[in-house]
Amino acid sequence: MTAAEASTGPAPGRPRDREIDRRILAAATRLFGRVGWSGFTFEAVAREAGVGKPSLYLRWQTKEQLLSAALAAGIADIRDIDTGELRGDLRELGRQLSVLRLGPERRAVERMGLEAREIPGVAERWDHLRESQVHAARAMVHRAIDRGELPARTSVTLFLDTFIGAITMHATSTPERLKPEVAAKIDTYVEDLIGFLLGALTAQS
Amino acid sequence: MTAAEASTGPAPGRPRDREIDRRILAAATRLFGRVGWSGFTFEAVAREAGVGKPSLYLRWQTKEQLLSAALAAGIADIRDIDTGELRGDLRELGRQLSVLRLGPERRAVERMGLEAREIPGVAERWDHLRESQVHAARAMVHRAIDRGELPARTSVTLFLDTFIGAITMHATSTPERLKPEVAAKIDTYVEDLIGFLLGALTAQS
Incomplete structure (x- = not known):
């Protein structure tokens, strides 16, 4: 967590959470591009994003959902x-x-x-x-x-x-x-x- | 080996070998398309082509050479x-x-x-x-x-x-x-x- 994130704290709109969302989705996209579906696991995405696995499980139930969310976020x-x-x-x-x-x-x-x-x-x-x-x-x-x-x-x-x-x-x-x-x-x-x-x-x- | 192959026997131009070459290269192309480089092994290509592994080792020393040959054969x-x-x-x-x-x-x-x-x-x-x-x-x-x-x-x-x-x-x-x-x-x-x-x-x- 960066100093900026730590000082923000929970608040309406939860900017800290959105920043973590963004970081996880970008990491998921990067990882999928590099290794494909066969290497796409919650563990590998968590490592790529530099967050704990619970941060992922809190947000997405399956890796299909996580990948779909990453694509939706990344494609205009x-x-x-x-x-x-x-x-x-x-x-x-x-x-x-x-x-x-x-x-x-x-x-x-x-x-x-x-x-x-x-x-x-x-x-x-x-x-x-x-x-x-x-x-x-x-x-x-x-x-x-x-x-x-x-x-x-x-x-x-x-x-x-x-x-x-x-x-x-x-x-x-x-x-x-x-x-x-x-x-x-x-x-x-x-x-x-x-x-x-x-x-x-x-x-x- | 098919009956036609068995009856041909070794001869100038070796049509039997060319047919096996063709079958192996087609199988290598198919397999690579399906599983990519991470699943591309001599063993898997031999299985896909329905030939023994020695048939592959006789012809190509590395799987890089085998894939290159398959591409060269398949692309006009x-x-x-x-x-x-x-x-x-x-x-x-x-x-x-x-x-x-x-x-x-x-x-x-x-x-x-x-x-x-x-x-x-x-x-x-x-x-x-x-x-x-x-x-x-x-x-x-x-x-x-x-x-x-x-x-x-x-x-x-x-x-x-x-x-x-x-x-x-x-x-x-x-x-x-x-x-x-x-x-x-x-x-x-x-x-x-x-x-x-x-x-x-x-x-x-």
Whole structure:
């Protein structure tokens, strides 16, 4: 416990508890990314977080619940994106995708794609999260078509596959040692990609 | 040993050995996709392939060598693609990428992306393979620019990130139960994607 935590004490909103929650969930994400489900135990998460096991048992009953909570905390919800215009929406979506693939959660996200289906109670949450993200992204493109920013005959599937696929490919194909450099320049990449796709689509109309 | 194998006997070219090689390498790929490096042992590969351990030791000295051989055998080399025109090249590249992401090697490929860096002697071969594939794909687009099939100012990086990224995204985001259906329609998807990107790029010029 840090001095700041010790001096806070129990209070409405319990900031000390929230800080411990946050620390445990970040440790759970890190550990899962490194060792996967086969090495994911309450004991290992407690050690990674530097807290006692009782702190974990107080909060979560099963390791499936703990991992689900860690994922929910670590992954931004793209349903919240709605800037009122397509370029703004794509910039924000691109930023969130880059964080997911280049940020501290990247290995957990990659591993989840591979292992989710084998983890009972997590597979369903992961599928649900993916589906709601896809649904939100499709709604974003449909709004742009309704506003006349994209031609009516734009293929929503191809537009999103190319946009999301390019950012994912760009980030995951970067060797580990170059990721910080790519992350620093990602805004420029996303801007160029938006120009490439939108310039192309509107020229066709 | 099957009756066919038993009747073949040792002969020039040793077809019986090649069949056993093929069976072991396919089993190694399947096993690695399922359990990853932590469960990848000579014993487990021998069991998966239905051969004795000596058959493996005769051929490979270390499990790193065995896994490298399995990858080399399972992954098509895109350096061989050169149909003389961009659409033909993209069709073939798209087909190879789809097989990689929807075919029997898909889980091994996904897992390799995640675990390669932790496997000594495999990380380097995997990086080398990836780099030579990227190099070959870039050369393909440059040839198209030289032939005047694409505008000279086409961004090779964005073109390939969108093309390769879209196919990868389309294949990997499909739930397991729908993969056969998506695989059956992949040629149409690749054709639509080529039309989407080329139609767009040439309209701009």
